Amino acid sequence: MRLRVVIPLLSVLLLPGGTAAADPTPPVRDFGNGADRNEEAAGVGESAAKTLRESAPELSWRPDHTRGYPRRTTLPVPQENPADASIKLGLIPHHAIAAKLNQLQAVGDRVSAEVVGRSAGGRDMYLVTVTAPESPSETRRQERLRQQIESGHRIQARTYKAPVFVNGNIHGNEWEGTDASLRVIEELATSTSPQIKDLLATTRLYFNITANPDGRVLGQRPNGNGFDLNRDFVTASQPETRAMRQIMIDNQPVVMIDLHGYVNGTLVEPTTPPHGANYEYDLFIKNAYANALGIEQAILALGYTFEKDGTHPPQIPFRDSDEGWDDWPPIFTPQYAPFHGAVASHTIEFPMRVNGTDYTSLPQAELQRRSRINVDIASASIRATYTFVQNNRERLVGDQIEVFRRGAAGEPSKEVPLGIVPGFGPEDVYTTTFPRAYAIPSGTPSAATLVDFLIANDVKVERALLPFRASGRTYPQGTYVVDMRQPKRGLANVMLEPGADISPRVDAMYDISGWSHALLWGAAVEPITERRLHVVAQPVKLASPTGHVPRGEGPLSMRIDDAKAVRALNDLLGQGTAVTMAADGSAVLPASARQAAKTVADRYGVPFARAASTAGTPLSPVRIAAALSADELFTLRELGFAVTPVSTTVLNNGFDWSGIDVLYVSSGLSYGALNPAARTALDAFMTKGGVVTRGGTGAAFNAAAGLLTATAVAGRSDANGVVKVSSATGPVGSDSPAHSFVFSPRWFTALGPEVRVEQAYATEGPLVAGHWRPNPTDGSGGPEAARGQAAVVSGRDERGAAVVLFGTEPMFRNHPKGLFPQVARALFWTSSTADVLTP
Numbered sequence: 001m002r003l004r005v006v007i008p009l010l011s012v013l014l015l016p017g018g019t020a021a022a023d024p025t026p027p028v029r030d031f032g033n034g035a036d037r038n039e040e041a042a043g044v045g046e047s048a049a050k051t052l053r054e055s056a057p058e059l060s061w062r063p064d065h066t067r068g069y070p071r072r073t074t075l076p077v078p079q080e081n082p083a084d085a086s087i088k089l090g091l092i093p094h095h096a097i098a099a100k101l102n103q104l105q106a107v108g109d110r111v112s113a114e115v116v117g118r119s120a121g122g123r124d125m126y127l128v129t130v131t132a133p134e135s136p137s138e139t140r141r142q143e144r145l146r147q148q149i150e151s152g153h154r155i156q157a158r159t160y161k162a163p164v165f166v167n168g169n170i171h172g173n174e175w176e177g178t179d180a181s182l183r184v185i186e187e188l189a190t191s192t193s194p195q196i197k198d199l200l201a202t203t204r205l206y207f208n209i210t211a212n213p214d215g216r217v218l219g220q221r222p223n224g225n226g227f228d229l230n231r232d233f234v235t236a237s238q239p240e241t242r243a244m245r246q247i248m249i250d251n252q253p254v255v256m257i258d259l260h261g262y263v264n265g266t267l268v269e270p271t272t273p274p275h276g277a278n279y280e281y282d283l284f285i286k287n288a289y290a291n292a293l294g295i296e297q298a299i300l301a302l303g304y305t306f307e308k309d310g311t312h313p314p315q316i317p318f319r320d321s322d323e324g325w326d327d328w329p330p331i332f333t334p335q336y337a338p339f340h341g342a343v344a345s346h347t348i349e350f351p352m353r354v355n356g357t358d359y360t361s362l363p364q365a366e367l368q369r370r371s372r373i374n375v376d377i378a379s380a381s382i383r384a385t386y387t388f389v390q391n392n393r394e395r396l397v398g399d400q401i402e403v404f405r406r407g408a409a410g411e412p413s414k415e416v417p418l419g420i421v422p423g424f425g426p427e428d429v430y431t432t433t434f435p436r437a438y439a440i441p442s443g444t445p446s447a448a449t450l451v452d453f454l455i456a457n458d459v460k461v462e463r464a465l466l467p468f469r470a471s472g473r474t475y476p477q478g479t480y481v482v483d484m485r486q487p488k489r490g491l492a493n494v495m496l497e498p499g500a501d502i503s504p505r506v507d508a509m510y511d512i513s514g515w516s517h518a519l520l521w522g523a524a525v526e527p528i529t530e531r532r533l534h535v536v537a538q539p540v541k542l543a544s545p546t547g548h549v550p551r552g553e554g555p556l557s558m559r560i561d562d563a564k565a566v567r568a569l570n571d572l573l574g575q576g577t578a579v580t581m582a583a584d585g586s587a588v589l590p591a592s593a594r595q596a597a598k599t600v601a602d603r604y605g606v607p608f609a610r611a612a613s614t615a616g617t618p619l620s621p622v623r624i625a626a627a628l629s630a631d632e633l634f635t636l637r638e639l640g641f642a643v644t645p646v647s648t649t650v651l652n653n654g655f656d657w658s659g660i661d662v663l664y665v666s667s668g669l670s671y672g673a674l675n676p677a678a679r680t681a682l683d684a685f686m687t688k689g690g691v692v693t694r695g696g697t698g699a700a701f702n703a704a705a706g707l708l709t710a711t712a713v714a715g716r717s718d719a720n721g722v723v724k725v726s727s728a729t730g731p732v733g734s735d736s737p738a739h740s741f742v743f744s745p746r747w748f749t750a751l752g753p754e755v756r757v758e759q760a761y762a763t764e765g766p767l768v769a770g771h772w773r774p775n776p777t778d779g780s781g782g783p784e785a786a787r788g789q790a791a792v793v794s795g796r797d798e799r800g801a802a803v804v805l806f807g808t809e810p811m812f813r814n815h816p817k818g819l820f821p822q823v824a825r826a827l828f829w830t831s832s833t834a835d836v837l838t839p
């Protein structure tokens with residue numbers, strides 16, 4: 001417990017001016033981001049379905065600071081898999097990595113390997129530490145120094161080994177980061193050079209050998225759950241992401257590189273604008289640019305040329321492009337690492353493509369030639385990076401301390417001086433205004449979810465021990481407080497601020513531009529801006545329990561307004577508990593189910609209230625056939641729904657609809673492409689079963705199958721972000737948050753009399769945070785066109801089937817957790833035969 005008296009601090013508001021965008025020449029990307037993601041994700045769900053069930057329990061690894069180095073851990077060697085996609089390229093298959101690391105650990109006293117995570121498909125992830133031998137007390141001292149640095153305190157940098165982090169193969173079919181890491185580890189293990197000896201005495205080099213073992217083996221970009229791990233850092237829905245997050249929190253790298261392919265010439269960050277506004281960018285850019293120039297020189301020194309080898313010279317987006325390769329969203333590893341102290345971090349894209357159609361169509365000898373070049377270039381990048389750290393160690397550690405010091409002191413966002421590095425202009429200046437703190441009212445499952453997530457990200461959260469006054473109101477005891485005077489305030493703010501509409505400043509963005517744990521996760525998050533704040537508070541390690549069952553007899557009700565409530569409801573239904581859905585959309589249990597209510601209240605933290613009666617529609621488990629993207633499949637199953645993935649092909653091969661209550665369509669199912677038998681069977685199903693659709697594919701299905709009378713209008717396909725919405729009292733709209741998320745937004749016009757608007761885009765905005773411009777050709781598809789338009793609609797078609805159409809993205813990459821209940825309500829409503837919620 002501690003008393004905190006907070007003194008005023010000068011708050012400077014720094015709003016960047018608008019800049020005229022020059023002709024953008026975005027670098028060639030390793031995937032297209034402009035495509036409607038409905039199509040991009042098509043078909044992934046079916047392969048994801050297979051691997052999800054193979055999942056092993058999650059490994060929660062934490063480093064042992066009581067042991068010295070080397071550690072000589074004997075890694076278990078997996079069974080040989082001749083189908084590993086790496087083999088064709090002459091690269092190391094996943095099953096051979098453990099034996100190789102066991103051998104490298106035996107070479108001398110410099111290499112230690114540990115299993116630090118397990119993939120969605122149950123495969124081991126290996127963290128290798130290369131450093132000069134340490135006694136246990138030296139290891140403990142290194143950890144003490146790391147903690148001092150993290151609290152923003154000056155240390156004797158000469159005694160601290162600077163941590164460097166090399167992340168390999170996060171995209172499974174961008175293989176060579178793994179092989180280059182192994183090559184460099186072997187060099188370091190066996191080198192007799194005094195320079196290497198000095199390197200290992202002054203640094204710890206960490207290698208995450210493959211961040212995506214599933215993808216490496218299967219030759220695919222995502223992990224076994226179908227998730228792009230390099231988009232998951234704001235959500236950490238996947239075990240691999242959580243393992244990488246822990247590596248960065250525990251080891252606090254001053255520099256990190258993330259090894260990818262394939263962009264020719266080799267792409268080396270730093271990036272184009274927009275730049276994330278929550279970084280200490282003045283410290284970051286000077287180091288990141290300097291390291292990039294060193295990496296460039298190291299690659300050029302290899303002597304590869306376009307004429308001889310097919311490789312173009314390296315490119316640095318910050319220097320060589322105007323926009324299109326930005327560091328705005330902290331969803332990528334190098335854009336997440338700076339919040340844990342990396343003062344230089346880089347995506348590096350090797351030049352020679354060996355995946356996609358090249359993998360299947362090129363001769364093996366050509367593929368192996370290309371991979372050899374990539375391994376050379378990746379190895380040169382790693383060497384250049386550790387040399388950069390070796391040569392600038394004290395300054396880099398000092399800059400890391402400065403990042404954390406500014407946070408702990410609550411200093412205002414610093415405007416980066418123009419010209420801090422050549423080419424740093426007004427278009428590069430992005431700043432934010434940090435509030436004094438954020439208050440998160442406690443007691444709801446959503447608040448607990450958010451607080452636990454912040455803590456898992458190493459953000460400090462406290463709980464008020466007494467009521468306190470702020471922002472003109474009294475917050476009760478128990479309120480969570482995120483003090484923005486903390487070393488990792490950048491990470492806290494990037495998650496808790498609403499975000500910004502950056503549409504005016506840039507035309508092209510690489511990936512998403514909006515996310516928000518404050519607006520999309522269902523918990524109330526309130527910024528406190530006054531500079532004087534007096535809170536008696538205690539640090540929180542884990543959110544307080546929120547489950548509650550009122551005393552006494554009688555029926556009990558639970559609102560379906562949180563993802564945990566959905567899980568609790570599905571759990572109850574799975575146990576055979578009698579549950580009815582009341583007219584207000586809440587789930588009601590009879591008095592006899594009191595014990596079951598207590599169990600789920602404990603397990604999921606859901607609060608129950610007294611109910612007047614059990615009147616309503618009896619609910620049963622919803623059995624879903626779904627043509628959907630992998631993230632949606634993962635989310636629905638996480639919520640406890642039984643989902644059978646389908647597609648046009650699956651239905652054309654003959655599908656038994658008898659055990660299905662609802663069809664969900666967002667990807668990979670075209671009504672027009674069904675053969676007559678499949679169409680007849682589907683039509684028969686739709687005379688009684690429900691249909692829920694999302695996005696363009698879903699809207700096309702609605703039109704082709706003749707369900708609801710509605711015309712779907714497409715917004716610009718790359719538009720995405722947090723939008724303001726208004727919701728009606730209906731089966732889907734009730735209990736919905738005031739914000740939603742869109743990607744390739746859609747809205748519905750020319751609605752028939754049977755169609756009810758559940759949710760509409762707000763008449764102001766509606767974009768709150770993200771990037772959404774009208775189509776450049778005709779000015780259509782912009783946010784103005786969406787104002788007040790129907791975003792989610794429901795109704796019964798003339799056959800009697802209950803239908804819901806989403807123009808929003810309520811399950812996008814498992815992120816907007818506060819929107820999941822809306823989907824659940826749509827599924828429960830469409831699966832029930834009576835329209836219980838329509839008065």
Ligand SMILES: [Zn+2]
Nearest residue numbers: 171174260261
């Ligand atoms: Zn990649």
